[in-house]
Amino acid sequence: xxxxxxxxxxxxxxxxxxxxxxxxxxxxxxxxxxxxxxxxxxxxxxxxxxxxxxxxxxxxxxxxxxxxxxxxxxxxxxxxxxxxxxxxxxxxxxxxxxxxxxxxxxxxxxxxxxxxxxxxxxxxxxxxxxxxxxxxxxxxxxxxxxxxxxxxxxxxxxxxxxxxxxxxxxxxxxxxxxxxxxxxxxxxxxxxxxxxxxxxxxxxxxxxxxxxxxxxxxxxxxxxxxxxxxxxxxxxxxxxxxxxxxxxxxxxxxxxxxxxxxxxxxxxxxxxxxxxxxxxxxxxxxxxxxxxxxxxxxxxxxxxxxxxxxxxxxxxxxxxxxxxxxxxxxxxxxxxxxxxxxxxxxxxxxxxxxxxxxxxxxxxxxxxxxxxxxxxxxxxxxxxxxxxxxxxxxxxxxxxxxxxxxxxxxxxxxxxxxxxxxxxxxxxxxxxxxxxxxxxxxxxxxxxxxxxxx
Amino acid sequence: xxxxxxxxxxxxxxxxxxxxxxxxxxxxxxxxxxxxxxxxxxxxxxxxxxxxxxxxxxxxxxxxxxxxxxxxxxxxxxxxxxxxxxxxxxxxxxxxxxxxxxxxxxxxxxxxxxxxxxxxxxxxxxxxxxxxxxxxxxxxxxxxxxxxxxxxxxxxxxxxxxxxxxxxxxxxxxxxxxxxxxxxxxxxxxxxxxxxxxxxxxxxxxxxxxxxxxxxxxxxxxxxxxxxxxxxxxxxxxxxxxxxxxxxxxxxxxxxxxxxxxxxxxxxxxxxxxxxxxxxxxxxxxxxxxxxxxxxxxxxxxxxxxxxxxxxxxxxxxxxxxxxxxxxxxxxxxxxxxxxxxxxxxxxxxxxxxxxxxxxxxxxxxxxxxxxxxxxxxxxxxxxxxxxxxxxxxxxxxxxxxxxxxxxxxxxxxxxxxxxxxxxxxxxxxxxxxxxxxxxxxxxxxxxxxxxxx
Numbered sequence: 075x076x077x078x079x080x081x082x083x084x085x086x087x088x089x090x091x092x093x094x095x096x097x098x099x100x101x102x103x104x105x106x107x108x109x110x111x112x113x114x115x116x117x118x119x120x121x122x123x124x125x126x127x128x129x130x131x132x133x134x135x136x137x138x139x140x141x142x143x144x145x146x147x148x149x150x151x152x153x154x155x156x157x158x159x160x161x162x163x164x165x166x167x168x169x170x171x172x173x174x175x176x177x178x179x180x181x182x183x184x185x186x187x188x189x190x191x192x193x194x195x196x197x198x199x200x201x202x203x204x205x206x207x208x209x210x211x212x213x214x215x216x217x218x219x220x221x222x223x224x225x226x227x228x229x230x231x232x233x234x235x236x237x238x239x240x241x242x243x244x245x246x247x248x249x250x251x252x253x254x255x256x257x258x259x260x261x262x263x264x265x266x267x268x269x270x271x272x273x274x275x276x277x278x279x280x281x282x283x284x285x286x287x288x289x290x291x292x293x294x295x296x297x298x299x300x301x302x303x304x305x306x307x308x309x310x311x312x313x314x315x316x317x318x319x320x321x322x323x324x325x326x327x328x329x330x331x332x333x334x335x336x337x338x339x340x341x342x343x344x345x346x347x348x349x350x351x352x353x354x355x356x357x358x359x360x361x362x363x364x365x366x367x368x369x370x371x372x373x374x375x376x377x378x379x380x381x382x383x384x385x386x387x388x389x390x391x392x393x394x395x396x397x398x399x400x401x402x403x404x405x406x407x408x409x410x411x412x413x414x415x416x417x418x419x420x421x422x423x424x425x426x427x428x429x430x431x432x433x434x435x436x437x438x439x440x441x442x443x444x445x446x447x448x449x450x451x452x453x454x455x456x457x458x459x460x461x462x463x464x465x466x467x468x469x470x471x472x473x474x475x476x477x478x479x480x481x482x483x484x485x486x487x488x489x490x491x492x493x494x495x496x497x498x499x500x501x502x503x504x505x506x507x508x509x510x511x512x513x514x515x516x517x518x519x520x521x522x523x524x525x526x527x528x
Numbered sequence: 529x530x531x532x533x534x535x536x537x538x539x540x541x542x543x544x545x546x547x548x549x550x551x552x553x554x555x556x557x558x559x560x561x562x563x564x565x566x567x568x569x570x571x572x573x574x575x576x577x578x579x580x581x582x583x584x585x586x587x588x589x590x591x592x593x594x595x596x597x598x599x600x601x602x603x604x605x606x607x608x609x610x611x612x613x614x615x616x617x618x619x620x621x622x623x624x625x626x627x628x629x630x631x632x633x634x635x636x637x638x639x640x641x642x643x644x645x646x647x648x649x650x651x652x653x654x655x656x657x658x659x660x661x662x663x664x665x666x667x668x669x670x671x672x673x674x675x676x677x678x679x680x681x682x683x684x685x686x687x688x689x690x691x692x693x694x695x696x697x698x699x700x701x702x703x704x705x706x707x708x709x710x711x712x713x714x715x716x717x718x719x720x721x722x723x724x725x726x727x728x729x730x731x732x733x734x735x736x737x738x739x740x741x742x743x744x745x746x747x748x749x750x751x752x753x754x755x756x757x758x759x760x761x762x763x764x765x766x767x768x769x770x771x772x773x774x775x776x777x778x779x780x781x782x783x784x785x786x787x788x789x790x791x792x793x794x795x796x797x798x799x800x801x802x803x804x805x806x807x808x809x810x811x812x813x814x815x816x817x818x819x820x821x822x823x824x825x826x827x828x829x830x831x832x833x834x835x836x837x838x839x840x841x842x843x844x845x846x847x848x849x850x851x852x853x854x855x856x857x858x859x860x861x862x863x864x865x866x867x868x869x870x871x872x873x874x875x876x877x878x879x880x881x882x883x884x885x886x887x888x889x890x891x892x893x894x895x896x897x898x899x900x901x902x903x904x905x906x907x908x909x910x911x912x913x914x915x916x917x918x919x920x921x922x923x924x925x926x927x928x929x930x931x932x933x934x935x936x937x938x939x940x941x942x943x944x945x946x947x948x949x950x951x952x953x954x955x956x957x958x959x960x961x962x963x964x965x966x967x968x969x970x971x972x973x974x975x976x977x978x979x980x981x982x
Contacts, residue, residue, distance in 0.1 A: 076600060076603070077538055077603075078538065078603050078604055079538060079603075081535050081537070083535070084531055084532065084533060146530060149530070149531075149532050149533070150532055150615075150906070150907055151907070161604075161678075179633065180907075181903075181906075181907025181908050181909070182907075183946075220907055223904050224615075224907075242949075242953065243946070243949040243950075246949040246950075246952050246953040246956070247909060247949060247952075249952075249953075249956055250900055250903050250904075250909055250949075250952050250956075251903060251904060251907075252904055446704055449635075449704050449705060450677050450704075450705060450706055452604070452635075453604055453605070453634075453635030453636075453674055453678075453705075454635050455635070455701060455704055490946075492637075492697070492944075492946040492947065493946065495696075495697040495700040495701060495704075496697075496700075498700050498701075498703075498704050499696065499700040499703075502700070502703055502704075
């Protein structure tokens with residue numbers, strides 16, 4: 075009989091995170107200060123992030139131990155299953171073997187809590203009282219409220235006003251886990267008040283919400299700021315995904331030829347891919363293909379340039395070398411809100427430049443069409459972001475059908491779409507626009523990059 | 529370190545369903561014909577249900593084999609985990625040990641697909657083309673659309689108009705799995721047209737939707753009607769829950785003193801409880817307590833009477849002896865839509881009369897308050913129906929705290945509340961009414977019971 079799931083016992087939860095920069099010949103260049111553009115020291119970041127995370131950000135250690143209390147929190151839903159997509163393979167009539175790691179089993183429904191619980195642990199150790207953060211569609215805010223609650227901390231979430239109004243269920247979930255959620259721009263920060271004064275009807279943006287969260291963190295005793303992607307310590311925390319999957323693929327008796335993840339800031343994709351990429355970087359598995367999939371609405375890797383840029387619109391966060399469409403670029407309002415980030419994790423960008431990994435971009439109609447065929451065969455209705463990874467797996471499986479090869483494909487099924495069914499509804503009603511990329515806007519945004527001294 | 533989850537390999541999926549009536553000294557009396565009130569034969573049910581299911585309905589066999597193809601479908605998400613609620617125990621500071629079976633891992637998010645895939649298998653074997661059914665809040669409709677899709681069948685869902693309008697995401701999920709969903713009353717049936725003509729503005733009811741689904745099934749070539757609870761074959765299919773849990777409690781090294789489930793028609797509760805109850809019925813575990821939890825809005829077991837009644841408002845379905853508040857009774861619009869059924873599974877009712885099991889009822893505010901404390905500790909936000917089981921577990925755990933006993937409590941966490949966050953929102957806003965039971969309405973409804981000849 076078919077076996078669908080490969081499960082690991084809690085005892086087999088990874089005890090160490092994997093730091094890919096230790097295996098890179100050329101790690102990404104260090105961050106620059108957002109105002110001076112000079113090299114950034116740990117002390118510059120100290121008012122914003124907990125010190126243990128800053129140390130992880132710059133660490134060159136290959137393996138970093140996962141504290142017992144973090145392991146204990148992760149075990150609430152981990153190890154997560156690897157599925158063999160046997161029914162989807164049959165529906166596609168492909169000789170490829172398709173596997174996926176299913177991160178939707180976490181209470182907030184995605185991979186995001188993998189880093190949220192780690193960040194809360196270190197914050198608590200440092201004696202912090204709470205975290206402030208921003209959220210768009212709400213996946214990250216949900217994960218952080220869930221995690222702060224576990225560590226008996228407070229959570230202040232600035233939720234982009236338009237999402238606050240359109241996705242009330244995400245807000246309710248955050249409140250159920252004890253979070254305090256306000257629409258951004260809010261009257262609780264100088265940044266928010268200034269925007270509201272200029273435009274009382276504004277629906278907000280992620281850039282504004284980040285500025286409010288950082289301001290709130292640095293002006294409230296015992297609070298710091300928490301980030302859900304892009305930076306290296308977040309990618310590090312997400313490697314539990316791939317470390318588990320390496321063992322599970324062994325159980326399945328297969329090794330992936332192709333590993334795939336969707337990428338907004340890049341953390342879920344890197345979390346799955348890096349532990350497999352290790353064998354490519356050391357020469358053991360030279361043929362492994364690693365694919366990061368983005369949205370055509372915000373094509374940092376496939377259309378942007380590799381340059382230093384600010385991590386946030388308000389220019390308050392560190393400046394990093396990355397693929398970017400410019401911190402001022404406003405992507406079209408695609409349903410995959412998590413893929414609307416102008417940059418990309420610096421380590422992924424360095425690996426892309428060094429041709430260790432690949433990137434591609436898709437329109438939202440093609441990804442939702444494939445996500446629907448996946449839901450019909452496998453049952454799971456995935457998030458619009460995740461649907462981009464599903465589409466890449468589909469394309470690779472169809473290429474196998476063409477060539478007759480039976481490659482092994484593994485993708486990260488990073489979360490469910492229970493709060494995103496509006497996207498599927500629009501798709502069914504043929505009411506889902508495929509936005510044409512605004513080339514002029516990108517050009518304009520790219521002209522605003524910082525001039526970083528050599 | 530704490531162990532949270534007890535997992536079974538796919539190889540340990542139950543191979544047989546457990547039929548509790550084989551172990552009952554006095555099984556429930558046979559059904560009566562809805563029009564003549566005479567004893568009902570299998571042939572009377574044949575136009576409505578697949579024959580294999582009718583045979584299961586009246587079977588006295590203790591063990592009924594689960595066909596390979598059904599096992600194969602169940603393995604897509606089963607065996608489901610049993611969790612040790614260690615964090616909630618700590619939050620409640622109780623000496624009790626609390627475990628829960630987590631059915632939210634199925635793609636539609638509840639226990640409902642356990643029977644949906646079995647029903648589709650037998651329908652397909654019989655050469656049927658599709659199923660028609662009704663759905664209120666949408667859990668059952670979702671499960672059946674998911675299952676018909678797996679077995680390459682069609683699904684026609686009559687969804688109560690008010691839910692169709694208020695819960696569009698449930699409808700979209702059904703459509704994503706290939707179902708055809710219409711608001712009920714619809715213009716597609718005589719029953720629907722008659723109601724619409726009389727009251728074009730009606731928001732529908734479950735009773736009307738059942739009548740439409742049955743009419744659609746018997747008037748469409750290759751279609752039959754599918755039911756998601758109450759009847760014995762559904763409870764039978766749900767026993768995979770308890771059969772797995774028996775093994776998992778063994779792994780945990782504990783045996784429950786108290787098993788708990790929420791009950792609308794009773795299928796999820798019976799599914800967990802019956803395999804444990806077996807040891808009570810045969811005298812091995814005489815002290816086991818089994819608790820079925822209903823809503824005070826529709827208190828069939830705690831306020832109704834034990835009598836023959838029609839299973840549906842339109843009097844087209846079989847007449848069964850059960851605890852009922854009367855087929856005409858319209859319960860208050862509580863968020864736990866799945867608990868708004870006027871009757872209860874006949875086997876549960878017979879066991880209740882014979883004092884092998886207990887029943888209790890709760891108001892929605894008290895259950896959501898406890899469900900929130902559960903979500904804060906364990907992460908999972910449960911459905912409003914499920915919250916009734918959580919509340920009973922809470923009360924038993926607090927009784928242990930009072931008495932100092934460390935009893936083992938196991939409840940069925942039958943589904944997530946991702947589509948029901950409006951209930952939590954209303955609870956936070958203190959905008960959730962606790963309806964006073966309409967005694968007069970129950971008296972009136974109970975006066976309309978059928979007069980079944982002895």
